Amino acid sequence: MKIKKILNNNTLLVNDKGVEKIVIGSGIGFQKRVNDIVDKTKIEKVFVMEDKSEYEKFEEIVKSYPQEYVDVAENIIHYAEQKLNVELNPHIYIALTDHLAFAFERLKKGIVVQNKLLEEIRSLYFDEFKIGIWAKDYIKQKLNIEIPDDEIGFIALHIHTAKNNYRDISVTMDIASIIKDMTKIIEASLNIKIDEASVSYQRLKTHFHFALKRIIKNERTFGIDMELFEVIKNKYSKAYNIAKNIQKHIYEEYDYTMPDEELAYISLHIQRIINSA
Template sequence: MKIKKVLNNNAVIVNEDGTEKIVMGSGIAFQKKKNDIVPKAKIEKVFVMEDALEYEKFQEILSTLPMEHIKIAEEIISYAEGVLMAPLNDHIHVALTDHLSFAIERLKQGYVIQNKLLAEIKALYKKEYEIGLWAKQRINEQMNIDIPEDEVGYIALHIHTAKMNRTSVKTTLDVTTFISDVVELVEKEFKIKIKDQSVAYQRLLTHLRFAFQRLQEQEPFHEIDEEMLQVIKKNHKKAYQVAEKISSMVKTDYGYELPLSEHAYIALHIQRLAEK
């Protein structure tokens, strides 16, 4: 395996059997140059990216970002794959590394990181959030930087996006923002403060999450018979009106059309939450 290009002391590009790969390992390129042989004992990770743009971005990250940022990001990714017992989308190597490096630099400069979606992230993506907490501890140990919980939430978002085999965190952000807006609307309309750990809250979040994902992926919704729909509209009038407002918000903000059956199901969840 010959070196085609040295990216930094710990990463090189090689060409093996006609396939270009990025090979990483501690000190793998120390005092090495083009056409030198890669020491197999030093190989820790090998990357093959089919997306040319992603491949180019990853090379740029390896060539420009601080090595300690790259190493901690890769450690978090490896830990996440072990906990989730599934490979993450390759884009995570670009997205998380870039995000984490930027966040670390901002914290060093005294900036405050805020995450308005933290409560929803903790409730929706529990495993990913726990991985983020592990990352927080590891970053503190390795770099003596104490990242806030708000940043832990952003790490969880990136991991969840990659777990779902998506390349853009925007899809995950849209779902989480939508749910946050719904919770805020329900609290306002019913003049209540929702308890994050209640069963009714968890059920509402889960339902909204999957409903929004169905809209994104253009999947069919469960039907509801007309008699049941009218009963819900009559018995839970206010909850149904709030569900209609939610539907209007979805159409205005995201361009999706919620079916009437979803108005009813969401109204039922809101009613249970309001009663609690």
């Protein structure tokens, strides 16, 4: 494994048997030169980007932002991987570092960007949000920058996006936004205020969340017997019509197509909310 480019003291672009890789380790690039052999004892993380343009983006980010910003982002990612016991999509090294660097500069100027999906993120991505809380304390300790809860939510979004191997954070935001919209549609249709701590709502939200992930990933949905489908459609017509409105809204506003089979399951969950209202 030879050094192809030194990005900073802790980050190298290397050639490993013809494959370009990013290598991260404390002081791994210190007093090194191109074509030197990498000290494997200092390697903490090795990853491969999906295409060459991502190496260029990563290099630009590493060289454009203060070293301490890059180090903080890398350590948050490392902590997240340990806590979630999963290897995150390497694109997070670009996305999260870029986001945090802008956020730090904004906050220094007193500019706070509101996260309108904060409560949905806190509820949907609970484990990732806990990592964001840890990151808030870590950032304060390392950089003496106090990030608001809105930024905890954005950190959680980036981590969840990378955990699920999505290429764009907008997908994760769409899921949170759609669930928020779904809740509003049900409340408006039934003229009620949903108890979001209730078992019936939590079950609906969980089912809907996984249904959306399947739709976005083009995975097969759960099948349902057509006779049972017709029974649910007719017996719980009010709940079914609400589910149809949600289906329409998702298509018109987000361009996602919810299969009709999902309507039966969602109708049953909505019916439980109706029964408990």
